[in-house]
Amino acid sequence: xxxxxxxxxxxxxxxxxxxxxxxxxxxxxxxxxxxxxxxxxxxxxxxxxxxxxxxxxxxxxxxxxxxxxxxxxxxxxxxxxxxxxxxxxxxxxxxxxxxxxxxxxxxxxxxxxxxxxxxxxxxxxxxxxxxxxxxxxxxxxxxxxxxxxxxxxxxxxxxxxxxxxxxxxxxxxxxxxxxxxxxxxxxxx
Amino acid sequence: xxxxxxxxxxxxxxxxxxxxxxxxxxxxxxxxxxxxxxxxxxxxxxxxxxxxxxxxxxxxxxxxxxxxxxxxxxxxxxxxxxxxxxxxxxxxxxxxxxxxxxxxxxxxxxxxxxxxxxxxxxxxxxxxxxxxxxxxxxxxxxxxxxxxxxxxxxxxxxxxxxxxxxxxxxxxxxxxxxxxxxxxxxxxxxxxxxxxxxxxxxxxxxxxxxxxxxxxxxxxxxxxxxxxxxxxxxxxxxxxxxxxxxxxxxxxxxxxxxxxxxxxxxxxxxxxxxxxxxxxxxxxxxxxxxxxxxxxxxxxxxxxxxxxxxxxxxxxxxxxxxxxxxxxxxxxxxxxxxxxxxxxxxxxxxxxxxxxxxxxxxxxxxxxxxxxxxxxxxxxxxxxxxxxxxxxxxxxxxxxxxxxxxxxxxxxxxxxxxxxxxxxxxxxxxxxxxxxxx
Numbered sequence: 036x037x038x039x040x041x042x043x044x045x046x047x048x049x050x051x052x053x054x055x056x057x058x059x060x061x062x063x064x065x066x067x068x069x070x071x072x073x074x075x076x077x078x079x080x081x082x083x084x085x086x087x088x089x090x091x092x093x094x095x096x097x098x099x100x101x102x103x104x105x106x107x108x109x110x111x112x113x114x115x116x117x118x119x120x121x122x123x124x125x126x127x128x129x130x131x132x133x134x135x136x137x138x139x140x141x142x143x144x145x146x147x148x149x150x151x152x153x154x155x156x157x158x159x160x161x162x163x164x165x166x167x168x169x170x171x172x173x174x175x176x177x178x179x180x181x182x183x184x185x186x187x188x189x190x191x192x193x194x195x196x197x198x199x200x201x202x203x204x205x206x207x208x209x210x211x212x213x214x215x216x217x218x219x220x221x222x223x224x
Numbered sequence: 225x226x227x228x229x230x231x232x233x234x235x236x237x238x239x240x241x242x243x244x245x246x247x248x249x250x251x252x253x254x255x256x257x258x259x260x261x262x263x264x265x266x267x268x269x270x271x272x273x274x275x276x277x278x279x280x281x282x283x284x285x286x287x288x289x290x291x292x293x294x295x296x297x298x299x300x301x302x303x304x305x306x307x308x309x310x311x312x313x314x315x316x317x318x319x320x321x322x323x324x325x326x327x328x329x330x331x332x333x334x335x336x337x338x339x340x341x342x343x344x345x346x347x348x349x350x351x352x353x354x355x356x357x358x359x360x361x362x363x364x365x366x367x368x369x370x371x372x373x374x375x376x377x378x379x380x381x382x383x384x385x386x387x388x389x390x391x392x393x394x395x396x397x398x399x400x401x402x403x404x405x406x407x408x409x410x411x412x413x414x415x416x417x418x419x420x421x422x423x424x425x426x427x428x429x430x431x432x433x434x435x436x437x438x439x440x441x442x443x444x445x446x447x448x449x450x451x452x453x454x455x456x457x458x459x460x461x462x463x464x465x466x467x468x469x470x471x472x473x474x475x476x477x478x479x480x481x482x483x484x485x486x487x488x489x490x491x492x493x494x495x496x497x498x499x500x501x502x503x504x505x506x507x508x509x510x511x512x513x514x515x516x517x518x519x520x521x522x523x524x525x526x527x528x529x530x531x532x533x534x535x536x537x538x539x540x541x542x543x544x545x546x547x548x549x550x551x552x553x554x555x556x557x558x559x560x561x562x563x564x565x566x567x568x569x570x571x572x573x574x575x576x577x578x579x580x581x582x583x584x585x586x587x588x589x590x591x592x593x594x595x596x597x598x599x600x601x602x603x604x605x606x607x608x609x610x611x612x613x614x615x616x617x618x619x620x621x622x623x624x625x626x627x628x629x630x631x632x633x634x635x636x637x638x639x640x641x642x643x644x645x646x647x648x649x650x651x652x653x654x655x656x657x658x659x660x661x662x
Binding site for chain 2: 060063064067068071072073075076079080089092093096097100152155156158159160161163164182183210214
């Protein structure tokens with residue numbers, strides 16, 4: 036029964052993608068609606084505010100629709116994974132284009148601090164995203180790519196065009212800073 | 225430290241993976257604007273090319289139609305003016321033959337004389353095949369015929385070309401009475417009538433020269449007597465050869481008023497609405513069965529739409545409503561429609577005609593009233609332009625010779641899909657009252 040449901044959903048998705056290929060705006064809206072939650076949650080992790088996240092999300096979907104219109108849906112094996120990669124790439128592009136614009140000064144030295152599990156557990160996802168957005172763009176990007184998306188330092192260095200060592204050191208700093216931010220957030224509550 | 229690190233990061237990862245923000249329609253509105261802009265730029269060249277081809281096709285169609293119709297009229301006039309082929313003959317009530325003018329009278333005479341001469345020659349040939357006794361009877365009969373039948377005078381007889389002054393009795397007998405109505409020619413030895421409308425029934429014996437009157441000869445040789453004796457329906461004389469004269473193809477021009485109605489059920493507009501359009505109609509036949517019609521019309525009850533404060537109001541102007549908007553604008557859209565159609569008359573009855581129609585229509589949409597702020601009203605000055613193809617079947621009822629009533633159910637499909645409200649198929653009908661102007 037479950038298999039049947041999965042296949043039915045795949046068929047529906049294929050039909051929507053076919054319609055999107057022909058430029059059907061209704062189908063595009065349907066697809067956008069269907070994957071909005073999934074895609075937006077990824078975009079929000081990488082961005083420092085909601086508007087940026089929406090920009091990343093919309094640019095990603097625009098790429099999806101343009102690709103579908105040009106190449107069709109046949110080569111797309113796993114749409115969800117494909118969409119995720121597009122969003123990550125768009126986030127990196129967004130970071131590159133706004134690197135100088137939004138980078139803020141922050142303290143270089145941050146002490147290693149422990150963070151109790153219960154502090155994190157009682158936080159909602161929105162709270163965590165809100166705290167993540169307080170991180171500098173570079174730190175946040177490296178932290179999310181490495182810890183959440185599972186990229187290696189080699190891949191991160193390739194994507195961001197930085198050295199591996201810098202990726203490692205920035206990840207360490209990002210973790211320390213996030214711990215501090217989360218503890219502060221817990222204290223304020 | 226690393227284990228503890230792993231734990232809190234694991235929790236963060238889990239929470240982020242399970243997080244799914246609530247859908248916000250305004251985000252899609254922003255993307256829709258981007259898509260329109262992107263697709264508009266991408267397809268610009270193609271749309272221009274298609275538009276150019278359409279303009280060229282329509283122009284070619286119109287020019288060809290005018291050229292063909294002009295050519296046909298010129299050809300017809302040439303035939304009319306050619307004295308060796310046609311001469312209009314009028315007749316008066318007394319049965320005397322007159323021509324429409326003096327210049328044409330000579331050629332008319334010439335034509336009739338040629339026919340009569342041919343008849344004479346044939347009769348003489350047949351006469352040679354018969355004996356002299358028959359000739360005598362024929363002569364006697366002729367005298368009787370003259371005394372009892374139609375009075376043959378120079379006025380209502382067409383003389384033979386030999387010599388008008390030296391006409392023999394035999395030759396006179398071959399003259400064709402011509403009074404424009406159904407003729408009764410009495411033979412010599414019997415007052416047998418020969419009704420030309422029933423000539424097949426009363427055809428005389430071919431072997432008897434006595435019965436070989438001009439009328440019978442005409443019947444025997446299958447010469448159409450209608451050309452000679454019934455000019456009431458066609459006031460033309462035949463050409464020298466017995467070719468049928470090409471009928472005059474009537475290409476009337478109609479003008480009238482029209483009403484169109486169609487029902488919209490677009491849920492995006494949050495309403496089902498019956499739209500009415502009033503307009504004018506012009507129709508010109510370019511061939512016997514093909515006509516071109518132009519039917520400009522204006523919508524009288526616009527489509528009311530609502531839209532939110534989108535990032536680009538130009539995109540939002542014709543976009544449907546989203547309820548979760550902070551600010552809602554409404555506007556009433558009206559449009560001018562200009563269909564150009566080609567009609568093919570596939571059935572012509574006494575009381576009605578049926579026509580199949582194909583064509584294109586252009587809709588120029590404008591916002592007739594709205595509550596937009598002043599800075600947004602500039603976008604209303606811009607016409608948006610939609611194009612659609614039309615298929616229809618037209619029932620054309622003849623009210624009298626010059627007055628017609630049309631009922632035309634139609635199907636419209638979008639070609640140029642802007643604005644979005646016209647990006648769908650429509651079904652509707654046209655009613656039209658038209659007059660034959662010329």
